[in-house]
Amino acid sequence: MKVGIAGAGSIAIGYAALLLQHGHTPLFWSRSRERTAAASLGEPLTISGAITTEFRPLLCATAEELGEADVIVLALPAYGHRFVIDALVPHLTSRHSVIISAHLSFAALYLAKKLAERGIEIPITAWSTTVLTCKPRSANAFNIGAVRAKVDMAALPARFAQRAHAVCTNLFGDRFDVKDDIITIALSNLNPQDHMGIALCNLTRIERGEDWGQNSNVTPAVGRFLEALDLERLAIAAAFGKTVRSTFDHFRLSFDISGQTVSEISSTLVERGSDPAGPKSTDTRYVLEDVPFGLIPTLYLARAAGVPAPLHESGVQILSACYGRDFAAENDLLPEIGPLDLPTLTRRAVEGYPVAADIM
Structure with missing residues (x-):
């Protein structure tokens, strides 16, 4: 699958490494473009720790380009969620799924509301935390400290839970526990x-x-x-x-x-x-x-x-x-x-x- 990652920080880089390990194609789009600008110079990213690999990221210039992916993962601080959601909403269709990692401040509700205004309903997945931990070692080198064994998730609307779980498992492995709703997820993030x-x-x-x-x-x-x-x-x-x-x-x-x-x-x-x-x-x-x-x-x-x-x-x-x-x-x-x-x-x-x- 093509997986669009909104964000280009350490967690986003770690997700790309994990997605590549599972045979998927990650695409990056970053609001700040600081990380993607460095990556666009052609230097590969080196990953060590729980995952060892090296890759050159595929970069998107706009949110519209990111919308060409099958699944969109929000992997950036919550103070950037509204900007990214507003940029993505015009380019999302019924074929998309969106994953919010990690879910904060009912961002899934905000996304669902904006999509409803367009007459669209898609599976929105909220994770209680990140799937992995990742820290930069240098501008182009990152260390994945751990890939979590279990992560709680919920779907919005809740009736999409089975479909959302299948997508998450396909992309990131069998490590997700489905919870009843996003209130549980909101109270599960430590x-x-x-x-x-x-x-x-x-x-x-x-x-x-x-x-x-x-x-x-x-x-x-x-x-x-x-x-x-x-x-x-x-x-x-x-x-x-x-x-x-x-x-x-x-x-x-x-x-x-x-x-x-x-x-x-x-x-x-x-x-x-x-x-x-x-x-x-x-x-x-x-x-x-x-x-x-x-x-x-x-x-x-x-x-x-x-x-x-x-x-x-x-x-x-x-x-x-x-x-x-x-x-x-x-x-x-x-x-x-x-x-x-x-x-x-x-x-x-x-x-x-x-x-x-x-x-x-």
């Missing part, structure tokens, strides 16, 4: 809570541009904070009647590692040689993506369910104060799908938007 906790507890390191290991700095105190954040997320999910993975389930299923505490697990990862570098600039997606597009939607769900989430709420407020920004106002997706009351949100998460009808 990155926003974990990245917020790590950023808060290491903010001076980040601001000073220090070299520091992420796992080696999950001390017992930081680990307890991450565990408490996880309990808040699990309580929100329970209020919706959802069963989602705990942080301990995540480590076991993604990295085949168990432990009594998050700090203990992090120490074991360090012993195994896994200690990814922490952010070295305040211009990090741990804050700029995960706060407005990860934590704000989580708080949206918490309020809808009437569940207190004081640690999530405080984290947003503290980081907003530290950055001197209103992160809640920076989310450009939520205002476009609501306001939605709880019954409507629940229905939309399963059914999407009615095609060729008044959806406002």
